[in-house]
Amino acid sequence: MQVQPKLQSLFNAVWPKLWVDSTEDCSIFALSPDGIVVTWNRGGERIQGYPPDEILGQPFSRFYSSECAGIPDAALQEAMHSGRYVSEGWQRRKDGSSFWASVVITALRPPDGRLLGYGVFVQDVSEKRAAHDAVLRSERSFRLLVQGVTDYAIFMLNSDGLVTSWNAGARRIKGYSESEILGSHFSRFYTPEDRAAGVPNRALESARREGRFEAEGWRVRKDGTRFLAHVIIDAIHEGDQLVGFAKITRDITERRRAAELLAKTQLELFQAQKMEALGKLTGGVAHDFNNVLQVLRGNLELLESRHGREAWSRERLGSAIAAVDRGAKLASQLLAFGRQQPLAPIVINPARLLRDLDDLLRRALGETIEIESVVAGGLWNTVVDRHQLENVILNLAINARDAMPDGGKLTLELANATLDDDYVAVVPDVHAGQYVMLGVTDTGTGMSKEVMERAFEPFFTTKSEGHGTGLGLSMAYGFAKQSGGHIRLYSEIGHGTTVRLYLPRTTGEVIEPTVRPAPLLRHGSETILVVEDDLEVQSTVVALLTSLGYAVLKANDAEQALAIVSSGIHIDLLFTDVVMPGRIRSPDMAKRAVQALPGLKVLFTSGYTQNAIVHGGRLDPGVSLLSKPYTRQQLAAKLRQMLDDDSKSISAQPTQSYVNPVSQEGQRREMDKLRILAVDDDPASLDALSELLELEGIKALRAQNPRAALELLRLHHVDVLLTDVFMPDMTGRELAQRALDLQPSLAVVFLSGDQLSQDDTAQFGGISLRKPYSFGQLMDVLRTVTNRR
Known part of the structure; x- marks a missing residue:
């Protein structure tokens, strides 16, 4: 289509032709007075999708959907009357897709004022529109979020600190409704002490100066209760003008309490881990120590049985055995601390146990210590090792006595106690539930915090050297843990110490201990x-x-x-x-x-x-x-x-009793002279047989197979052949026959896991011993052989 020269000239005057033709960021074109497209640039082709030959001569309305049919005419009318039309709205591309367009339409008039047409400037601002929509959505969401938030108090202040908005979190945390608080000064939330010190005003000044103020402090609710708050105040500006403040308050009372609880739990856990490690160490030491003590005690008692009639030897041996007993007690305390002491718990009445200990405690503590026992009514039973609990009470009482060198008062208390979830939350290895509490309180010197932290460690003591081992409290600690209970220490310098032992409650019936007379030293032959x-x-x-x-x-x-x-x-x-x-x-x-x-x-x-x-x-x-x-x-x-307890199990084979050879010296001397050859292809069986013979002082020749046995028979005179029946290469009967050919006077005893008949052994003297055999049975067989000689 031929472009109108005057319209083109005027259009170029508004938008230079070179720039219009080369730009691709904007769609710039001219319309005739009746709205027909008469020019087209590259930007129009890129943005709206039409090449020049498809759009030139087409109406401006082509760029709008049918729903927007009235907009093009209204836009042109506005531009014609006002000279300019500016708007944003949806336009349509050739492919049918839409984009958000910024449209500027300018009426083109020569100096005489006639309308020659319109210049149109179209820019794709879809991204801008999307960002704008996102901001609007964000603002709407923020309003909804702030109003719905209950964990935080979020509200606005004007520049003077008056409350202008109030959310649900503010209502919950501070207790005021919106109608009660709007227009109030925010300082009403502060404590009287902080208000008097000017804390609210300093907070606003800091936010005004720095842009933000952040702090933690105590705040007051409507009902007068206080809570620990984390507060943020942000200054809000419009340009350079301060228009107000945004304030966020969070109740961190529970968080602070949880942090303190965590710190305490970590400290308790560290202490428990340290005590566990010490327990393993002391348990290992006690094991080796007890082995040494066992060697000492056994040998001392053997010496005592032989030399104990002489007074001087009896006294020294008695002193040595007493020292072993002291070492055994020390090892027992180490094991108690390490929770390795084997306990035999029974149901006891703790009040009765305490009453039974009364005389012993009074003798141990002396006349300068006043003892008072306080037992609560309806006291529960507990299940513990009675003997170990007695040791714990005695040790705690002696510790208390040592803390009161000038005399004082010892209070022993028994009461029912319940440890709840809050209490056990910070104490490792303790379960909530019902316990019997044993309290031991003295009026002594007390302990410092540093001493209390180490009081349960083994060998830790503040006493002078030679006055205590430092194992009393550690033993009590281990006993409590091993019994499923708990122990706590309370002390203050100059005001005494309390040890509380919590032992698990039981509903079982009390088992009374039986007193047995000291048994006689009993021998045996098994x-x-x-x-x-x-x-x-x-x-x-x-x-x-x-x-x-x-x-x-x-x-x-x-x-x-x-x-x-x-x-x-x-x-x-x-x-x-x-x-x-x-x-x-x-x-x-x-x-x-x-x-x-x-x-x-x-x-x-x-x-x-x-x-x-x-x-x-x-x-x-x-x-x-x-x-x-x-x-x-x-x-x-x-x-x-x-x-002697045959009710538990029956022996695999009855043990034959035998007369101790010591009482039959003549027969024993004859047996000592026996030259024995033991033959068994199983090394363990051969070793065991040899050891049994050695118990009677008999050194036997040994052979692990029949061929080795025959070689020994050619070299040594033998009285008795003890041989297994079933062996590889040669049976015991075959060996016996060939052995008798070498030494006709030889006595043969067959050893077998099967029952041998008389016919099997008759030609060899008819003597056999069925496995498993006892030491007594073996000796009976050898006596039989001796008597036949």
Whole structure:
């Protein structure tokens, strides 16, 4: 279409042609007076999508949708009358899509005032529109959010500090409704002390000067209660003009309380971890210490049994044994602190226990200490180790006595107590529930904070050297923890100390302790397998058992013990240390031994259980334990208690009793002369058989196969051949036949896991011993051989 020259000239005067043609950021074109497009630039092609040949000659209304049909004409009318039309609105591209357009329409008139047409300037401002909409949405959301927020008090102040808005959080936290607070000065939320000190005004001045004020402090609610608040005040400006403040207040009372609670919990946890580590250390020390004490005690008692009739020796041995007892007490206290003391808890009435201790406490504390016992009515029962609790009370009372060198008052209190969730929240390993509280209070010198922090540590003491071990409180601590209870210490310099022990309540019936007379030293003749890795302890135990008449086998570890058990030798009782080296744990070894010998009795011993047979502070059901160090009397009594108790288990094979060879010296001398060859292809069985013979002082020749046995028979004269029946390469009967060819006077004894008939052994003298056999049975067989000679 031919462009009108005058319109084109005027259009170029408004927008230079070179710039119009080259720009792509704006759509710039001319319209005829009746709204027809007469020019088109690159910007129009890019923004609206039309090439020149498709849009020139088309009406301006083409850029609007049918819903906006009246807008183009109204725009042109506005430009014609006013000279200029400016607006923003949706326009349509060629592809049908819409964009947000900024439109400027200018009426083009020459000097004579005639309307030649219009110049149109169109810019795509969709991004601007989107940002604007986002701001509006954000503002709406912010208003809704602020009004709906209940965790924060959010409100506005004018430049003078008067409240101009109030949200739901402000209503909840501060307690005022909107109608009660609008127009009030915000200082009414401050404490009277802060208002008097000018704190509110300084807060506004700081916000005005710095742009923001932030602080924590106490604020007052409508009902007069106070809360700890975290406050932010932001200054609001319009240009350079301060128009007000935005204020956010958060109630952090619970957060502060939680932070303090966390700090306290962390401190308690650190203390608990430290005490746990110390407990493991002291438990390990006690184990080694008890082994040493066991060697000392056993050998001292053996010496006492032989030399105790002479007065001078009896006195010295008695002093040495008393020193061992003091060491054993020390080790026991270490184990108590480390929560490794095996407890035997029963249901007790704590008031009755305290009454039974009254005379002992008065003698221990002396006349300068006044003792008062306070027992609450309806006192509950508790389940604890009675003996250990008595030790704890006595130790705490002695500590109190030492804190009152010039005399004073000791108060022993028993009451029911409930530890709630709030209390146990900051104390590790303590459960909420019902407890019996034992309080021990003195009027002594008291403790400093630094001393209290270390009071439960073993060996920590403020007493002078030689006056106390520093184990009284640590023992009480370990006992409380191991019993499922709790212990607390309260003290103040110059005002005394209180120790409160909380023991778990039980609804069970009280079990009265039975008083038994001291047992006599009882001997026996059964076979005992001793399993002990400490060779000094092992040697001492073997000597003690032998002195009591028992036949003893020994093993250095669990694997050796199981080898002896599987050898077929009869064993009545397994006496084993709990803590053993090697791959197999002692309790597992004991289980496997009982499976192999169903009637086997098991007695554990240890100076440190390491939870192997003690769980929850109590011995596992059915487990018997003799703690180190033990006396010969205790060992003898425990063995007879277990071996005489046929109600628990039946031996795999009845143990034949035998007369102690000491009482038959003539027969023993004859047996000592026997030259014996023991043959067994199982090394463990051969070792066990040799050890049984050594108990009677018999050194036997040993062979692990028949061929080696024949070689020994060619070199040595032998009286008795003890041989297994079933062996590879050659049976025991074949060996016996060839042995008799070499030494016709030889006596043959067959050892077998099967019952041998008389016909099987008749041609060899008819003597056999079925596995497992006891020491007594072996001796009976050898006596039979001796009598036949």
